[in-house]
Amino acid sequence: MVDAPIRVRIAPSPTGDPHVGTAYIALINYLFAQQRGGQFILRIEDTDRTRFVESSEQMIFDALHWLGLHWQEGPDVGGPYGPYRQSERTGIYRQATDELLSRGTAYKCFCTPARLDEMRRAQIAAKLPPRYDRHCRSLTPQEVQQAEAAGTPYTVRMAVPLEGATTFRDELRGDITFDHNNVDDQVLMKSDGFPTYHLANVVDDHHMKISDVIRAEEWISSTPKHVLLYQAFGWQAPRFWHMPLLRNTDKSKISKRKNPVSLIYYRQAGFLPQALINFLGLMGGGMPADLEKFSLEEMAANFQFERISLGGPVFDLEKLKWLNGLYLRALSPAQFYSTIREGVFGEDYLRQIAPLVQERIETLTQFLDLADFFFRDDIMPAEEVFLPKKKTLPETLKLAGELLGVLEAADWNHPALEKALRDLATTQNWSAKEVFMLVRAIVTGKTASPPLLESMVVFGKARTLDRIRRFLDFQKKRPAKN
RNA sequence: GGCGCCAUCGUCUAGCGGCCCAGGACGUCGCCCUCUCAAGGCGAAGAUCGCGGGUUCGAAUCCCGCUGGCGCUACCA
Secondary structure, X not given: OOOOXXXXXXXXXXXXXXXHHHHHHHHHHHHHHHHOOOEEEEOEOOOOOOOOOOOHHHHHHHHHHHOOOOOOEEOOOEOOOOOOEHHHOHHXXXXXXXXXXXXXXEEEEOOOHHHHHHHHXXXXXXXXXXXXXXXXXXXXXXHHHHHHHOOOOOEEEEOOOOOOEXXXXXXXXXXXXXXXXXXXXXXXXXXXXXXXXXXXHHHHHHHOOOOEEEEEHHHHHHHHHHHHHHHHHOOOOOEEEEEOXXXXXXXXXOOOOOOOOEHHHHHHOOOOHHHHHHHHHHOOEOOOOOOOOOOHHHHHHHOOHHHEOOOOOEOOHHHHHHHHHHHHHHOOHHHHHHHHHHHOOOHHHHHHHHHHHHOOOOOHHHHHHHHHHXXXXXOOOOHHHHOOOOOOHHHHHHHHHHHHHHHHHOOOOHHHHHHHHHHHHHHHOOOHHHHHHHHHHHHHOOOOOOOHHHHHHHHOHHHHHHHHHHHHHHHHHOOOOO
């Protein structure tokens, strides 16, 4: 293992927009591979078909490439250890599961979701840690056969040793120990035949010869399960490096509720990839303290893993903006022009906006009077604009809060958006008209605009959500009048 | 609740036993430059190094306890 070639990987799930946390971990993995002459691999972890989003995978590829992070092996470029999409590897997991089953380090569990639910509730009520009670672990072979013959759906769980403890080394923190009492009999294979993260991850990392697992801190508590799995298979475990989690201003794990986390947002909002990647490089230390502005190449040359600081860094937009300004000013006039031309006034973008205003203007220069909100950053409606006549301010802000979740969950096209907004109106007892007007105010800053839904589709989900978030934020901080 | 991780200015961080009554950057404020605004230059405010005990001639730095924050606690990753 010591002299095994360096191979690292990033393993995002295609469940929505590419996440800034994914970019952060990708960056660290990329730097690691660069510095040690290793391979950087991209693997798509699409085993959760309930959260799967079709368009997500391509967006992940695009966003990472936009940032300049390129991989040597992956679903799009191939490689010797493919396929690199977990949904195409189910046979491998099936085989791995059978092996565990035959070794007795895993067992079939026929418990219904209802029973598990009830069990958990009882445990919580009794102030016990919610954990699987290992009911099916003691099933006799005949009982298992019977249940199977009856066609009872089952999951496969890992048989965690009843005693002892597992210690593993985190390369950034040292040894970490978990008592087996505190390790749950994790589900490895779901009843739909797809593996859970834990199984797929360990199996793939082994088969893909991953030498170092560099991932976010949230995985520390499941690492003992992974180590136990490597042992159950008789495999050598990789090294583990757990990076600190990016945080919201309130120190909680960075979330779309409180921050723009979509890489699509940063691109559309006019951030340069060099600035974002530079900023990410500032998070959690790693670079010499006297360097503030640096390129990806400079990071590869100077980043030191021993310098990483473990406190979760707050993702502070203010500093990102400052950095972005630095990069913008460093552009030559020609570069700046083409950057603006493509980034703000992109051909495709203008082409979509034009028809929305065409029938509403009398001279060409009125174009911006109507379409300004597509290009501006500082849209913030006044109370006279966003507050419906028959609603109070608190009622309105509450609805705006709901808006965030509703639109987050919606598919970004006209019919889906219309339905989402109308449904929201119904459930909240608002008129559709009032809801549409509120959204119009937040998105466009005005009471009169090009058609709202079409505009939102063109404007994009990431920026629309950001506008709502900023609106909410602004209203919350605004001193209450009266 | 249980388990685990973490803890230096509002934020990102430097510091790895004496050079620190803690340095840099963002943000904030002031001054200069200037037709304006930025940018740029200069300067200021801002951290009893979470708290309490040790160890040591000496601790932000090592140890212990506490507190706090965060994460995990799903047939999500």
